[in-house]
Amino acid sequence: MFRKVLIANRGEIALRVISACREMGIRTVAVYSEADRNSLHVRFADEAICIGPPRSSESYLNVPAVISAAEIADVDAIHPGYGLLSENANFAEVCRASNIKFIGPPPEVTRMMGEKSTARQTMKKAKVPILPGSDGVIENEGEALEWAKSVGYPVILKAVAGGGGRGMRICRTAEELPGLFNQASTEAANAFGNGDLYMEKFIERPRHIEFQVLADEHGNVMSLGERECSIQRRHQKLIEEAPSLMVTPKLREELGKTIKKSLENIGYWNAGTIEFLMDEDGKIYFIEMNTRIQVEHCVTEMVTGIDLVKAQLRIAAGEKLNAIVTGPVEIRGHAIECRINAEHPEKFTPSAGKITAFNVPGGNGVRVDTAQYSEGVVPPYYDSMIAKLICHGKDREEAMNKMQRALSQFVVQGIHTTIPLHQKIFADEEFRSGKFDTKFMERFLDRQKDSQA
Amino acid sequence: MMDGNKLNELRELVEFLKANDIAEFDMEQDDLKVRIKFAGEPAPAGGIDVAQLSRLMASAPAASVSAAAAAPVAAPVAASAPVEEALHEVKSPIVGTFYESPSPGAAPFVKIGDQVEVGQVLCIVEAMKLMNEIEADVAGEVVKRIATSGQPVEYGQPLFAIRAR
Numbered sequence: 001m002f003r004k005v006l007i008a009n010r011g012e013i014a015l016r017v018i019s020a021c022r023e024m025g026i027r028t029v030a031v032y033s034e035a036d037r038n039s040l041h042v043r044f045a046d047e048a049i050c051i052g053p054p055r056s057s058e059s060y061l062n063v064p065a066v067i068s069a070a071e072i073a074d075v076d077a078i079h080p081g082y083g084l085l086s087e088n089a090n091f092a093e094v095c096r097a098s099n100i101k102f103i104g105p106p107p108e109v110t111r112m113m114g115e116k117s118t119a120r121q122t123m124k125k126a127k128v129p130i131l132p133g134s135d136g137v138i139e140n141e142g143e144a145l146e147w148a149k150s151v152g153y154p155v156i157l158k159a160v161a162g163g164g165g166r167g168m169r170i171c172r173t174a175e176e177l178p179g180l181f182n183q184a185s186t187e188a189a190n191a192f193g194n195g196d197l198y199m200e201k202f203i204e205r206p207r208h209i210e211f212q213v214l215a216d217e218h219g220n221v222m223s224l225g226e227r228e229c230s231i232q233r234r235h236q237k238l239i240e241e242a243p244s245l246m247v248t249p250k251l252r253e254e255l256g257k258t259i260k261k262s263l264e265n266i267g268y269w270n271a272g273t274i275e276f277l278m279d280e281d282g283k284i285y286f287i288e289m290n291t292r293i294q295v296e297h298c299v300t301e302m303v304t305g306i307d308l309v310k311a312q313l314r315i316a317a318g319e320k321l322n323a324i325v326t327g328p329v330e331i332r333g334h335a336i337e338c339r340i341n342a343e344h345p346e347k348f349t350p351s352a353g354k355i356t357a358f359n360v361p362g363g364n365g366v367r368v369d370t371a372q373y374s375e376g377v378v379p380p381y382y383d384s385m386i387a388k389l390i391c392h393g394k395d396r397e398e399a400m401n402k403m404q405r406a407l408s409q410f411v412v413q414g415i416h417t418t419i420p421l422h423q424k425i426f427a428d429e430e431f432r433s434g435k436f437d438t439k440f441m442e443r444f445l446d447r448q449k450d451s452q453a
Numbered sequence: 454m455m456d457g458n459k460l461n462e463l464r465e466l467v468e469f470l471k472a473n474d475i476a477e478f479d480m481e482q483d484d485l486k487v488r489i490k491f492a493g494e495p496a497p498a499g500g501i502d503v504a505q506l507s508r509l510m511a512s513a514p515a516a517s518v519s520a521a522a523a524a525p526v527a528a529p530v531a532a533s534a535p536v537e538e539a540l541h542e543v544k545s546p547i548v549g550t551f552y553e554s555p556s557p558g559a560a561p562f563v564k565i566g567d568q569v570e571v572g573q574v575l576c577i578v579e580a581m582k583l584m585n586e587i588e589a590d591v592a593g594e595v596v597k598r599i600a601t602s603g604q605p606v607e608y609g610q611p612l613f614a615i616r617a618r
Contacts (some may be wrong), residue, residue, distance in 0.1 A: 034609060050607040053549050065608065068548040068580035072605035097582070 001317050002026050002101070007041070008066050008091075009081030009146065013295075015043035015371045017079045031066060033059035035379040040371040047073055054381045058154060060084050061364045063091050070100050077101035077316060079309075083383070086093075086292040087114055089143040103316040105215075105269045105291050108352040112266065113289045123286045126262030131277065131285040133200035141178040148177055156202035159188035166191040170202050193196045195383040201285075205437035206277040208232065209244050209284065211259055212270045214311055220321040221263045223256035224304050225331050227273075227296055231425070233348075233441040238418070240296035240335045241427065242303045245396070245434045246278060252331075255284065271297075271312050276322050295339065295388070298369060302392040303337035334396040336403055340370075340387040340410070342378045345421040345449075353381035354416035361406035365392040365399075368410075378415055386417065398433065400426055423450065514521045541591045542599070542611040549580035551600040551612060561602075563613075575613055578606060592616040 005021050006029040007014045012147045018028045018041060030045035035054035042048045049069040052059030059065065061084060062143060064100065070078055078100055080086035086104065089111040095102035102109065113119045124130050127368055132151040138144050138158055148171065157180065167188030169180040189195035208229045215221040216273025228244035230236045243252075273290045297308045311324050342351045358374040370387035372378070387407055393399035407423050425431050428444060470478055479491035547550070553561040553576050562574050569575065574586045575595075597614035599604055 047604075049548060050609055052608045059608075064581055065548050069607070071581065072548065073549060 002313065004029060004073065004075045005077045005079055005103075005313070006031065006066075006070045006073060006075040006100075007045070007079050007081065008060070009079075009086075009221065010036055010039065010041060010060060010085055010368045010371075010382065011402055012371045012385070013081040013168075013293075014039075015044060017309055019079060020307065020313065024310060024313060026313065029069070029075055030237040031060070031069050031333045033381070035381055038377065040373060041375075051074060056084070056381065063088075063094055066091075067094055067098055067100070067403055070095075071098065073205055075100060077103055077313075079103040079312070080292065082292050087290070088195065091113065096315065101316055102185065103312050105106065105272065106267065109266055109268055109292045113268075113272075113291050116288060119289055120286070122266060123148040123262055123289075125252040126258070128258050128262050128274075128286050129284060131201055131203075131265050134198050137196045138181075138199060141181050144181045145174060145179055147196060148174065151199065151201045152307075154196065154202040154204065155199050157184045157197045157199055159184070159192060160198055161194035161196065167195075167197065175410060203277055203279045203285075205280055205439060206230075207244070207246055207437050208237075208275065209247065209278050210273050210275045210290075210294075212294075212308070213259060213263060213268070213274065214295065214315065214321060214325065215263055215268045215270060215307070216315050216321040216324075217262060217269050218320055219267075219316060221260045221268060222321055222325060222329065223259050224300055224308075224325075224329050225252060225256075226308060229296065230436055231431070231440055233445075237296065237339065238441070239336065239338055239422070240299050241396070241399075242299040243331050243334065244281065247266055249259065251284070270315050270356055271308055280445035282425060295385070296337055296386060298367065298390045299335040299337050302365075302367070302390060303331050303333060303452075304329055305332070333392055333394045334399045335390060335392040336390055336396075336399045337390040338407070339385050339418075339421070340389060340412075341418045342386050342415050343384050343418055345418050349416075350380065350384050351416035352378045353415045354378075357411055359409065360387075361389070361409040363402070363406070365402055366390075366406045367392070372412075386412075389422075400432060419420070461581075463574045485577055486563050539615040539616060541593070543575060543587070543589060543591075543613040543615060545578055545587065545600075545606045545608065545610045545612055547578055547580050549578040549583060549585065549605070549608055551602060551606045552577040552579060553598065553602040555584075563595050565595055565598065569593065569595060569615065574598075578612075587612065589613075589615065591615055591617040 004027040007017045014030060021028045028045040029040050030048040031051045032039060032042045032048060033052050033054050036042060044415055051065040051069050052062050057244060078095055079111060085091040087110055089107040092102040092104060092107040092110055120130050127354060138147060154172045157169045157171060169184040171177045171180045185195040209226050210229060211226050212224040213221060214224060214282045219373045226244050226247050228241045231239035238268050271293045273294050275287050276282045276284045277287055293308060293312060301308055306325055314324050343349060344351060355372060355374060355376050358372060367390040368387055372386045389410060391399050391402035391406055393402050404426050405421055411420055430436055464563045476488055479488040512552045539577055562576055563569060568588045570592050571589055575589050576587050577584045578587055595613055596616050599611045599613060
């Protein structure tokens with residue numbers, strides 16, 4: 001097992017990894033920017049090294065600074081957390097060249113799965129269902145019509161060179177396709193200097209469902225079940241659950257087997273998540289893979305009883321999966337996570353500053369992962385998530401009730417947080433029914449506006 | 454509840470703190486670690502009676518004002534003495550290992566008492582096998598070398614104190 005690990009991250013995930021290491025007798029090294037001098041991850045690590053000024057690009061994303069810190073602290077391995085350098089294949093390569101174990105997949109695999117179209121092709125070859133679409137650029141309206149016929153309406157035209165909604169058109173019938181094709185192409189040419197378009201099947205009301213995987217460095221892969229992450233605002237997840245009400249045991253088992261084979265093929269190591277969209281008919285399509293531990297890993301931990309961060313450390317140290325997960329994976333009860341952000345609960349404007357009161361709820365089946373504390377400061381330089389509140393109950397109903405109780409006891413003063421927003425969501429009928437999709441937040445916020453009008 | 458003796462000792466400690474205008478006082482016992490913050494002026498006119506303080510600390514219970522566990526030991530051992538106001542600290546712009554000479558056995562780049570110009574190389578901080586020359590950001594006299602050769606340093610760590618011209 002590693003003697004010493006450097007955690008190349010900050011906030012709650014840095015503390016999460018430091019805690020797992022401490023429980024395993026591994027010495028920890030925290031790195032921090034000047035803005036994080038008084039952070040809990042710094043305080044609770046065995047050693048701490050300041051690596052730069054507040055800006056991420058000059059500190060947490062500064063590869064030479066992180067590697068240099070790892071060298072002077074003489075660590076065996078680096079855990080990259082999530083975000084920041086965790087999916088940076090370059091960084092993983094530098095670690096390898098510096099003889100420091102990167103806790104994650106090999107750089108080549110990270111690079112392959114990080115490239116969206118390569119990932120799609122890889123999964124397609126492994127018979128993982130992917131979102132149907134054109135094989136690259138569509139030359140003209142005629143081709144567009146043919147592709148749309150094989151993919152099936154509705155379809156979405158997207159700009160090859162861009163994003164942000166520009167050069168995008170949703171098309172529901174063959175009649176409107178040629179016109180929309182030209183519109184999208186012109187818009188793309190104006191916005192990105194390139195009018196090339198490709199096409200994908202469009203799902204009106206998708207659900208976002210993702211599968212957690214673990215793979216050791218000896219070729220063994222296992223699926224730990226799914227998470228439901230449809231409650232999102234502007235593509236940022238707010239609430240996650242495990243299991244998904246839409247995934248039957250049969251689907252879970254079948255998809256688990258398919259995923260396992262696909263990752264064995266590519267030589268995947270360590271933790272990862274495969275993301276899918278589920279359409280209104282319950283059909284599921286691969287969209288992308290995240291080659292790291294995720295924010296919402298906690299809900300999987302609560303229902304399976306498996307510590308994913310410890311699994312990461314043990315896998316990276318060379319242990320085999322069957323020593324880490326010793327029996328069949330069982331899903332017990334239901335877990336829900338709320339991401340608590342330092343934002344105004346209605347305007348969503350960021351709220352940096354000093355926390356003057358911080359009361360964290362507890363109790364049976366209530367878990368809070370946070371690196372904030374009373375008198376702690378939320379700096380303006382990083383993302384706004386300050387805590388994760390996770391509740392586990394014997395079923396979804398109990399988990400929701402615990403969450404409502406826990407939210408009511410989670411007191412944060414001095415800054416705005418999204419706790420009141422979560423309280424409203426948990427009182428909302430559509431959310432409680434479990435019959436929602438990724439457009440839920442739009443409808444919910446409209447309902448809020450209407451009720452205030 | 455505390456016994457009578459300990460309570461008296463604590464009272465004496467509190468009186469001492471009040472008399473010396475001390476606003477905040479942390480203390481730990483093993484490997485000793487004291488932090489004192491004065492209420493108003495930087496220090497009372499006559500200075501603190503250190504002998505009295507050490508006698509009180511030896512007998513008083515571990516009265517830690519901040520409920521903190523031991524602070525982490527920074528990988529580099531930072532200097533403890535604060536630098537005089539007139540002195541400018543040259544701080545390391547990178548993480549790495551400090552070397553006072555261009556190579557082992559060679560003479561140091563600068564000695565105490567040397568006059569340096571802006572941009573003059575003071576030392577090397579080695580990071581990832583690259584030797585980075587650290588330059589003076591003010592002109593003046595090198596008064597103190599704060600880091601020691603071979604010592605790991607972090608971003609912002611003081612390396613030299615210069616009395617700027």
